[in-house]
Amino acid sequence: EPGLPPGPPTTPLLGNILQFPKEYAHLKFTQWAKEYGGIFSLKVGRGTVIIISDPRIARDLLEHKGATTASRPPFYIGEVVTGGNSLILMQNTPTWRRVRRLAHNLLTKEQCAKHKPIQAAEATQVMYDFLKDPEHFSSHIGRYTNSVITSIMAGFRSPRKGGADVVDFFNFVHRWARLATPGAHPSIDLFPILKYMPERWAAWKMEAREVRSMQQKLYFGTLDRCAARIAEERQNGSFLEDIVKDLDKYGLDREMAALQRYLCGVMLEGGTETSSTFLLNFILLIMNYQEVQEKAWEEIGRVIGEDRSPVLDDWERLPYVQAIVKEVFRLRPPLPVAVPHYTTADESVESYFIPKDSTVIVNIWAMGHDADAFDDPEVFNPARFLTSEFGTKPGADDSGRRHDLHFGYGRRFCVGLHLANDAIRLNVMNYLWAFTFRRAINTKTNTPVPADIDNYHDGMVLCPQPFVCDIQPRNVERAQIIERDFAGARRVFEQFEQELGPEDAAFVRSLPGRF
Numbered sequence: 332e333p334g335l336p337p338g339p340p341t342t343p344l345l346g347n348i349l350q351f352p353k354e355y356a357h358l359k360f361t362q363w364a365k366e367y368g369g370i371f372s373l374k375v376g377r378g379t380v381i382i383i384s385d386p387r388i389a390r391d392l393l394e395h396k397g398a399t400t401a402s403r404p405p406f407y408i409g410e411v412v413t414g415g416n417s418l419i420l421m422q423n424t425p426t427w428r429r430v431r432r433l434a435h436n437l438l439t440k441e442q443c444a445k446h447k448p449i450q451a452a453e454a455t456q457v458m459y460d461f462l463k464d465p466e467h468f469s470s471h472i473g474r475y476t477n478s479v480i481t482s483i484m485a486g487f488r489s490p491r492k493g494g495a496d497v498v499d500f501f502n503f504v505h506r507w508a509r510l511a512t513p514g515a516h517p518s519i520d521l522f523p524i525l526k527y528m529p530e531r532w533a534a535w536k537m538e539a540r541e542v543r544s545m546q547q548k549l550y551f552g553t554l555d556r557c558a559a560r561i562a563e564e565r566q567n568g569s570f571l572e573d574i575v576k577d578l579d580k581y582g583l584d585r586e587m588a589a590l591q592r593y594l595c596g597v598m599l600e601g602g603t604e605t606s607s608t609f610l611l612n613f614i615l616l617i618m619n620y621q622e623v624q625e626k627a628w629e630e631i632g633r634v635i636g637e638d639r640s641p642v643l644d645d646w647e648r649l650p651y652v653q654a655i656v657k658e659v660f661r662l663r664p665p666l667p668v669a670v671p672h673y674t675t676a677d678e679s680v681e682s683y684f685i686p687k688d689s690t691v692i693v694n695i696w697a698m699g700h701d702a703d704a705f706d707d708p709e710v711f712n713p714a715r716f717l718t719s720e721f722g723t724k725p726g727a728d729d730s731g732r733r734h735d736l737h738f739g740y741g742r743r744f745c746v747g748l749h750l751a752n753d754a755i756r757l758n759v760m761n762y763l764w765a766f767t768f769r770r771a772i773n774t775k776t777n778t779p780v781p782a783d784i785d786n787y788h789d790g791m792v793l794c795p796q797p798f799v800c801d802i803q804p805r806n807v808e809r810a811q812i813i814e815r816d817f818a819g820a821r822r823v824f825e826q827f828e829q830e831l832g833p834e835d836a837a838f839v840r841s842l843p844g845r846f
């Protein structure tokens with residue numbers, strides 16, 4: 332089409348469909364960007380896909396022209412699974428705007444501040460779990476990111492890593508992610524006629540129905556638990572309780588009722604794997620860069636000392652630890668190609684024509700790995716953020732950069748930013764204060780077990796493949812503080828443990844601090 336951004340050559344009818352990457356899309360997109368520039372286009376069937384890797388162009392199109400670039404591409408299987416009730420997938424409709432406003436108001440900085448006690452108590456449990464069972468660090472992090480969100484949103488927590496709520500959630504998410512992976516099934520969005528294919532030839536239909544019923548079973552239960560708590564007057568201040576109580580305030584109708592039943596689930600889907608992936612990448616990187624750990628210990632020792640564990644208010648006084656978090660985001664953005672946007676009118680940017688109904692993908696990965704902007708972009712070097720605001724080299728054009736561009740753009744910007752930041756900051760400070768992260772030693776060969784920083788699962792979320800790490804408390808005094816804090820946290824936990832199943836309840840009874 333005339334005026335479209337340049338792009339790789341197309342085949343008649345199919346466009347670039349045969350070249351479209353099925354896995355690790357961010358890498359192929361980054362390679363194409365080197366050839367075609369910070370904005371390029373692909374044709375997929377009759378559809379147009381615009382890929383942006385220049386922060387300034389992304390800002391101009393998705394922020395400055397946000398009114399017409401804030402939709403999502405049609406996604407038929409997603410519709411079947413969620414019944415159109417997922418905030419993340421909804422197109423730019425009045426319903427999306429309503430539920431988005433609601434979700435946004437729930438998770439403001441001020442609202443998140445109210446939940447500091449449970450956020451801190453859950454983070455303390457992660458330290459306790461690392462102390463008692465360091466081998467399963469990855470499962471402890473998964474439990475934590477799930478439990479923080481269910482506690483804050485719906486008022487119930489998961490006290491142990493094998494608990495039913497956590498296991499069911501991860502089983503569901505993994506099946507859902509497999510079903511949603513491009514290429515896992517014939518593209519109904521490109522060839523709508525496939526919708527009518529009989530089920531015996533279309534395994535995805537049955538799978539979509541099963542995933543839908545798993546999702547409903549998981550999510551509908553959350554609101555029901557809140558309703559029961561209110562009926563029995565044992566509220567604990569979670570977000571969904573307010574919704575149940577204030578039905579009138581939100582102008583509840585049948586549509587809104589359905590959306591709210593999904594709200595806690597949508598937050599879990601948006602917030603669990605993204606946050607846990609960040610923390611796993613953090614551990615993997617600092618394990619491979621011991622000198623970074625040592626510098627952080629020095630700063631934390633100076634600011635926090637031996638007598639207490641970190642609190643969120645310490646964050647502002649830890650510039651090197653802040654730089655570490657920025658560097659982990661740069662090198663390993665949890666969502667390397669974010670979530671696609673979709674245009675609802677003809678637009679233009681950089682004198683290119685962007686037709687209505689284009690899919691717009693932001694390549695966050697490329698923005699952090701651009702050799703024109705960063706010295707040695709593949710090296711984990713937090714100190715780069717101490718010499719320049721965005722870690723870029725002298726003379727680089729920073730005009731479109733923001734510290735939080737890993738959380739997306741414009742009207743679709745992540746609603747969980749503050750919750751994610753609190754979780755990440757607290758955990759990163761805690762881990763560095765409490766532990767050493769080293770390569771595990773293979774006892775047979777007596778050599779360190781390598782952990783490759785470039786070995787990733789395929790999928791939307793850039794999660795490292797399982798790796799081993801030797802996690803030890805930095806000294807006996809800090810281990811004792813963790814034990815003491817964990818026993819103290821019981822008081823906070825108890826309000827969120829009103830509906831535990833028998834196994835979780837027995838587990839909780841066996842913990843210290845329960846009198």
Ligand code: HEM
Nearest residue numbers: 419598601602605606665669670738739740743745747751
């Ligand atoms: C490190 C953690 C996180 C990262 C990197 C992250 C990143 C993102 C990104 C890139 C988007 C898409 C933005 C766009 O389309 O331009 C997004 C959307 C979203 N995120 Fe997050 N997120 C994180 C944590 C969370 C948490 C903790 C929650 C909830 C508690 C959450 C809830 C959501 C929701 C509901 C959306 C969809 C918004 C919409 O479509 O209108 N996220 N996130």
